[in-house]
Amino acid sequence: MSDFNGDFWSVYVAGLTLVSIVACLLLLWITARKKVAADADNTTGHVWDGDLREMNNPMPRWWVWLFVGTIIFSLLYLVAYPGLGSYQGTLGWSTAGNYQKEMERARQQLEPLYAQFTARKPEELAGDVHAMGIGERLFMNNCAQCHGSDARGSKGFPNLADKDWLWGGSPDKIAETLHQGRTGAMPPMGAAVGGADDVKNVAHYVLSLSKAPHDSLRAQLGKSRFTACAACHGMDGKGNTALGAPNLTDDVWLHGWGEQAIINIINNGRTNHMPAQQKLLTPEQIHVLSAYVWGLSNKPECVREAMSPGPFAPRDRP
Numbered sequence: 001m002s003d004f005n006g007d008f009w010s011v012y013v014a015g016l017t018l019v020s021i022v023a024c025l026l027l028l029w030i031t032a033r034k035k036v037a038a039d040a041d042n043t044t045g046h047v048w049d050g051d052l053r054e055m056n057n058p059m060p061r062w063w064v065w066l067f068v069g070t071i072i073f074s075l076l077y078l079v080a081y082p083g084l085g086s087y088q089g090t091l092g093w094s095t096a097g098n099y100q101k102e103m104e105r106a107r108q109q110l111e112p113l114y115a116q117f118t119a120r121k122p123e124e125l126a127g128d129v130h131a132m133g134i135g136e137r138l139f140m141n142n143c144a145q146c147h148g149s150d151a152r153g154s155k156g157f158p159n160l161a162d163k164d165w166l167w168g169g170s171p172d173k174i175a176e177t178l179h180q181g182r183t184g185a186m187p188p189m190g191a192a193v194g195g196a197d198d199v200k201n202v203a204h205y206v207l208s209l210s211k212a213p214h215d216s217l218r219a220q221l222g223k224s225r226f227t228a229c230a231a232c233h234g235m236d237g238k239g240n241t242a243l244g245a246p247n248l249t250d251d252v253w254l255h256g257w258g259e260q261a262i263i264n265i266i267n268n269g270r271t272n273h274m275p276a277q278q279k280l281l282t283p284e285q286i287h288v289l290s291a292y293v294w295g296l297s298n299k300p301e302c303v304r305e306a307m308s309p310g311p312f313a314p315r316d317r318p
């Protein structure tokens with residue numbers, strides 16, 4: 001495969017390469033033929049620093065043949081390997097192919113290892129120190145950049161080490177999240193709720209759901225407007241894992257807590273995306289990772305044991 005978006009650049013690059021090689025040959029030929037007029041003592045007559053003079057000897061044979069050798073080598077190389085524009089070379093070698101081969105070799109080596117994991121249920125695997133060591137490394141390499149090395153997330157990135165789940169916390173649901181990714185979409189709801197005051201009232205009602213400090217009069221006024229939210233967050237505000245709508249009655253806040261944060265999200269909405277992993281990881285790796293993530297909140301003892309030698313052991317939770 002080539003990255004050129006047309007034939008022109010391919011031909012241009014190939015042409016430039018060949019012209020440069022021919023130019024090298026010409027240079028050699030011309031310099032070998034051209035005789036510089038020399039003085040009787042075979043010097044060019046140039047003198048530096050008092051007595052430093054330039055001899056007028058032909059280039060050494062061995063050097064000339066080495067030069068010719070490199071040119072022949074480069075031509076043979078360009079026939080065998082990709083080097084001339086998008087020409088593939090007769091050997092069919094490519095860095096992408098090399099990578100594929102390496103991946104395939106690694107997959108074959110790891111197959112028996114993962115086979116013993118996939119044969120077991122995630123709940124059981126979460127107790128296996130070996131499997132969880134692998135799970136931890138997979139997590140550090142593929143997930144920690146977003147969810148944190150302790151898996152506790154940050155603003156916008158959910159904590160995976162607690163019992164609060166947007167999309168469901170069973171091993172199956174976690175695996176589903178990893179395979180296909182998730183997109184949590186909260187539409188802007190300001191207009192549906194009413195004016196700015198109505199939005200503020202609903203925000204206070206939302207605060208009251210988790211018994212956070214709020215204005216109870218506003219909360220009461222806002223309650224009737226919450227019907228606009230119930231389709232996703234439920235009448236009781238406890239959320240809906242089929243839609244990834246968070247539970248608003250607990251004290252876990254993905255996008256920040258407080259009146260202003262809630263007003264913002266009602267007015268502006270929010271789309272949050274967890275990228276699908278099925279093209280990046282094998283099903284076997286996802287199986288181990290699902291067990292690992294499930295284990296973070298369900299069997300802390302064995303997961304912590306598995307993690308203990310690493311520098312990233314999760315902080316003890318109260």
Ligand code: HEC
Nearest residue numbers: 142143146158165166167168177182183184244272273274
């Ligand atoms: C580019 C950032 C990013 C990466 C990389 C990433 N995630 Fe996520 N993940 C997110 C976001 C954002 C969400 C929240 C989606 C939402 O709001 O619905 C999420 C959600 C999740 C959920 C669902 C949480 C819940 O409460 O239901 C799980 C489980 C999860 N991620 C695990 C992983 C694992 C395991 C990996 C590594 C293979 C990973 N994520 C890699 C950004 C990321």
Ligand code: HEC
Nearest residue numbers: 184185186189228229232244245246252253254255256272
């Ligand atoms: C179409 C479904 C839908 C509707 C309707 C909806 N929400 Fe949401 N809401 C969501 C989703 C999905 C998220 C999570 C976004 C994400 O994944 O980051 C969310 C997030 C939130 C959050 C942030 C929670 C947190 O933990 O930070 C608040 C607050 C919220 N919604 C309040 C409301 C209120 C109030 C209404 C009604 C005015 C409402 N939502 C209507 C789907 C909806």
